[in-house]
Amino acid sequence: MNVGDDVISVRGLTMGFGDRVIIRDLDFAVRRGEVFVVMGPSGCGKTTLLRHLLGLQEPISGEVRYGDERFTGASPQERERILRRVGVLFQGSALWTSMTLAENVALPLEQFTPLPASSVRAVVRLKLSLVGLGGFEDYFPWELSGGMQKRAGLARAISLDPELLFIDEPSASLDPPTARRLDALILQLRDALGTTAVVVTHDVATIVGIGTRALFLDAESQRATAEGAPSELRARGPAQVRAFFEGSVPGP
Ligand SMILES: Nc1ncnc2c1ncn2[C@@H]1O[C@H](COP(=O)(O)OP(=O)(O)OP(=O)(O)O)[C@@H](O)[C@H]1O
Numbered sequence: 001m002n003v004g005d006d007v008i009s010v011r012g013l014t015m016g017f018g019d020r021v022i023i024r025d026l027d028f029a030v031r032r033g034e035v036f037v038v039m040g041p042s043g044c045g046k047t048t049l050l051r052h053l054l055g056l057q058e059p060i061s062g063e064v065r066y067g068d069e070r071f072t073g074a075s076p077q078e079r080e081r082i083l084r085r086v087g088v089l090f091q092g093s094a095l096w097t098s099m100t101l102a103e104n105v106a107l108p109l110e111q112f113t114p115l116p117a118s119s120v121r122a123v124v125r126l127k128l129s130l131v132g133l134g135g136f137e138d139y140f141p142w143e144l145s146g147g148m149q150k151r152a153g154l155a156r157a158i159s160l161d162p163e164l165l166f167i168d169e170p171s172a173s174l175d176p177p178t179a180r181r182l183d184a185l186i187l188q189l190r191d192a193l194g195t196t197a198v199v200v201t202h203d204v205a206t207i208v209g210i211g212t213r214a215l216f217l218d219a220e221s222q223r224a225t226a227e228g229a230p231s232e233l234r235a236r237g238p239a240q241v242r243a244f245f246e247g248s249v250p251g252p
């Protein structure tokens with residue numbers, strides 16, 4: 001596969017809970033090498049979409065494909081194989097608090113690879129140093145700042161060298177400078193590892209700072225109402241999308 005190929009395609013996806021539709025008829029593709037942003041106000045369905053991409057929730061209708069493979073409707077074994085190429089950092093970093101950083105990052109390696117303990121330790125050191133946490137192997141999550149915890153969560157998300165990285169609200173609960181450093185780290189990882197990233201956020205600075213293309217979900221019309229380069233959407237998108245960019249900019 002080459003840069004620019006579709007790594008995920010979503011076709012006619014309608015999502016909801018029971019009879020309640022959240023978003024209908026979603027059509028979009030995530031291209032290899034880009035930072036694809038799913039944006040919109042709180043409650044519009046961003047995390048719900050991420051859950052559909054991971055098979056944690058089933059569509060009302062439509063489908064999700066990874067490359068040439070159908071994900072929706074695939075067997076649990078096929079899904080597991082497809083998702084081995086995906087690393088995830090959920091809203092909040094979700095580290096195990098009773099484990100050190102090294103143990104947290106080692107977990108997927110121990111679970112999914114036959115690597116001997118010495119190699120696991122070497123990979124863990126490498127991943128922690130990639131996120132700027134070299135030397136913090138034996139710290140517990142509660143001994144770290146919020147920004148460091150997010151970075152440790154990222155180290156765990158990249159432990160299996162994923163082709164795709166999903167990140168839900170990277171900047172939530174971080175102060176602006178720390179959030180910007182995390183944005184920069186996401187770009188660095190994309191460049192260093194050749195990863196494609198799907199970032200879910202309502203943080204305008206993140207969207208404009210690192211997004212290649214963005215998709216806007218609108219709760220009112222229950223549709224995706226815009227897709228394109230963030231700077232383009234901010235300047236010339238539909239009125240409601242421009243308002244989202246305006247309204248979310250921190251005031252003076
Ligand atoms: N388990 C659930 N059962 C019923 N409704 C749900 C459930 N989870 C989410 N919803 C509803 O679906 C809608 C979308 O929620 P979702 O969490 O996807 O929003 P979001 O865009 O990620 O918001 P935020 O920016 O606050 O994280 C909301 O109206 C929410 O109330």
Ligand SMILES: [Mg+2]
Binds near residue numbers: 046047091168
């Ligand atoms: Mg959410």
